[in-house]
Amino acid sequence: MRVGVLALQGDVSEHRAALADLGVDSSPVRSVAELDGVDAMVLPGGESTAIAHLLVTSGLLGPLESRLRQGMPAFGTCAGLVLLASSITDGRPDQPALGLLDVTVLRNGYGRQVASFESSSELAGGVRVPTVFIRAPRITEAGDGVEVLATIDVGDGAHPVLVRQGAVLGASFHPELTPDRTVHALFVDLASASRSAVHK
Amino acid sequence: MADLVDERSYGTSNVKRGLADMLRGGVIMDVVTPAQAKVAEDAGAVAVMALERVPADIRRDGGVARMSDPEMIKGIQEVVTIPVMAKARIGHFAEAQILQALRVDYVDESEVLTPADEAHHIDKWAFTVPFVCGATSLGEALRRIGEGACMIRSKGEAGTGNIVEAVRHLRCILGEIRRLTTLGEAERYAAAKDLQAPLALVAEVAMTGKLPVPLFCAGGIATPADAALVRQLGAEAVFVGSGIFKSSDPERMARAIVEATTHFDDADLIAKISTGLGPAMRGDEISTLNERLADRGW
Numbered sequence: 001m002r003v004g005v006l007a008l009q010g011d012v013s014e015h016r017a018a019l020a021d022l023g024v025d026s027s028p029v030r031s032v033a034e035l036d037g038v039d040a041m042v043l044p045g046g047e048s049t050a051i052a053h054l055l056v057t058s059g060l061l062g063p064l065e066s067r068l069r070q071g072m073p074a075f076g077t078c079a080g081l082v083l084l085a086s087s088i089t090d091g092r093p094d095q096p097a098l099g100l101l102d103v104t105v106l107r108n109g110y111g112r113q114v115a116s117f118e119s120s121s122e123l124a125g126g127v128r129v130p131t132v133f134i135r136a137p138r139i140t141e142a143g144d145g146v147e148v149l150a151t152i153d154v155g156d157g158a159h160p161v162l163v164r165q166g167a168v169l170g171a172s173f174h175p176e177l178t179p180d181r182t183v184h185a186l187f188v189d190l191a192s193a194s195r196s197a198v199h200k
Numbered sequence: 201m202a203d204l205v206d207e208r209s210y211g212t213s214n215v216k217r218g219l220a221d222m223l224r225g226g227v228i229m230d231v232v233t234p235a236q237a238k239v240a241e242d243a244g245a246v247a248v249m250a251l252e253r254v255p256a257d258i259r260r261d262g263g264v265a266r267m268s269d270p271e272m273i274k275g276i277q278e279v280v281t282i283p284v285m286a287k288a289r290i291g292h293f294a295e296a297q298i299l300q301a302l303r304v305d306y307v308d309e310s311e312v313l314t315p316a317d318e319a320h321h322i323d324k325w326a327f328t329v330p331f332v333c334g335a336t337s338l339g340e341a342l343r344r345i346g347e348g349a350c351m352i353r354s355k356g357e358a359g360t361g362n363i364v365e366a367v368r369h370l371r372c373i374l375g376e377i378r379r380l381t382t383l384g385e386a387e388r389y390a391a392a393k394d395l396q397a398p399l400a401l402v403a404e405v406a407m408t409g410k411l412p413v414p415l416f417c418a419g420g421i422a423t424p425a426d427a428a429l430v431r432q433l434g435a436e437a438v439f440v441g442s443g444i445f446k447s448s449d450p451e452r453m454a455r456a457i458v459e460a461t462t463h464f465d466d467a468d469l470i471a472k473i474s475t476g477l478g479p480a481m482r483g484d485e486i487s488t489l490n491e492r493l494a495d496r497g498w
Contacts, residue, residue: 008462009225009246011218030463045222046246047282053244054462057455078222090281092241107281113305114328116215117208134218135283135305153205177218 004029004038008054010046014176040073040191043080073167073191081170102143109138121150131173167194211328220351230441243454247283255359256442267295291317300329311496324348338376342397355494356419361483380406424460431464446481
C-alpha cells in the first residue's frame with residue numbers, strides 16, 4: 001500500500017515521517033499523475049482556503065473527489081478535516097466541502113492563534129493520545145453514520161475531535177506534530193482493512 | 201464526569217512552531233488595507249502581514265517606521281479568515297505586547313521597522329503569541345531561536361524587488377548547516393563560539409541537519425521565478441512584501457506567485473503562469489541604496 005500526502009501546502013513532511021515510522025510507504029501528491037499512483041490519501045494541516053484554492057488551480061479537485069467517492073481511504077487533520085467535512089461554518093463561500101465525513105465544522109472554532117493549545121484525549125479502550133490544536137476547526141455536528149472516537153471539553157461540554165465514517169478518518173488536532181503514532185496507526189489499519197475488503 | 205474540563209496548555213513550543221509548520225509551502229503577503237487582504241486571501245495566500253506601508257514605501261518615505269495602527273490591523277482581521285501577522289520594532293517588547301493583546305497570529309520582530317533597542321531583541325519566550333525573526337546567517341538564526349523565535353526568515357533586502365540578498369542569506373544559512381553536520385562532536389564547541397550561538401542549538405542542528413524551526417524566505421521576491429528559485433534553494437515558504445501590490449497587476453501576480461511556490465520544480469507550469477503577467481515592481485540595484493535594512497539586528 002502506498003499512501004499519498006496532499007502536498008500543495010502545509011505540514012506534509014510530518015505526516016510522511018509518521019507513516020515512515022509505521023513502515024508505510026508514502027509519496028507527495030501535487031498532480032493528477034501522482035494521485036493515480038497511490039492507494040490512500042492524507043490531507044495534512046495547513047490553511048484550508050489556500051489548499052482549496054490550489055486544489056482547483058492544480059486540476060486535482062475533481063480527480064481527488066472522484067477517487068474519494070469510489071472509497072479510497074483518507075485521513076484529514078485540521079485543514080484536511082475541513083476539506084473532508086460535509087458542511088463548513090465561517091468558511092469562504094467558494095470553499096469546497098468534499099462531504100466524505102458527515103460533520104459540520106466551524107473554522108478557527110477555538111479562536112485565533114493565542115487560543116491554540118495542547119491537551120490529551122482518551123480513545124475507546126483507554127489509550128490517551130496527545131492533542132495539539134492550532135487555530136483548529138471545531139466539529140459542531142456529527143451525523144448518525146459518524147463514529148466519534150475521541151472528544152474534548154474546553155468548558156462548554158464534550159464535543160468530537162476525532163471521527164470516522166467508513167474508511168475516512170478526521171481529526172481537528174495534529175497527531176503528526178507529536179511523536180505518538182496511535183492515530184496514524186489507526187488510519188493505516190483502516191486503510192489496510194478497506195483494501196483487503198475490496199480485493200476479496 | 202460531565203463537569204470535568206480537559207486540561208489545556210497555551211503558547212507551548214509545539215503550538216507556536218506548529219503554526220509555522222502549517223504555513224509551509226505557502227505565501228505570506230504584505231497588505232496595507234482590508235481590500236488588499238481580500239485580494240491576498242482570494243489568491244491563495246496562507247497568511248497576510250498587516251502593515252501601514254510596504255517596505256518599498258518605508259524606504260522611500262524615510263522617518264521612523266513603527267508598529268501599525270491597531271485600527272488597521274483590526275480592519276484586516278475582520279475581513280479575512282487566514283492568519284494575520286503584524287510587525288514590531290526590534291527590541292520593542294511593548295509593541296509586541298500590544299500586538300498580542302490585539303490577538304494577531306504571528307509577530308514579526310522586523311528590521312523593516314526602525315529598531316528600538318541597540319543591544320537586545322525581544323525575549324520571545326515571555327509571549328503566548330509566536331514570533332518570526334529575520335536572519336542573514338546561521339549564527340543570527342540560532343540567536344533568535346535561542347530568544348524564542350518559532351520561525352526564521354531570510355532578511356533579504358526588503359522593498360528592493362531584488363532577490364540577490366535573500367539568496368545570499370539562504371545559501372549562507374543552509375551552507376553553514378551542511379558544514380555543521382560534517383563536524384565531529386568535539387568540534388561543536390568551537391563552532392558554537394564562531395557562530396556566537398547557543399551550544400545546545402548548534403548540537404541539535406549538527407545532528408538533524410536542519411533548523412529546529414521552519415526556514416522561510418523574505419526580502420526581494422518580485423516574480424514567480426523568484427519564488428521558485430528560493431524554494432529550490434531550500435526555503436520552505438515565502439514572504440512577499442512590495443512585490444505584489446507594487447506590480448502592474450497585483451491579483452494575477454499574487455496568484456502566479458502562489459502557484460509557483462507550490463509547483464516550484466515544474467518549469468513548464470511556471471513558464472505558463474509567468475506569460476503576460478505585466479511588469480513586476482521596478483526594483484533597486486543594491487549598490488544604490490542609502491541604507492541596508494538587513495544590517496539592523498545582530
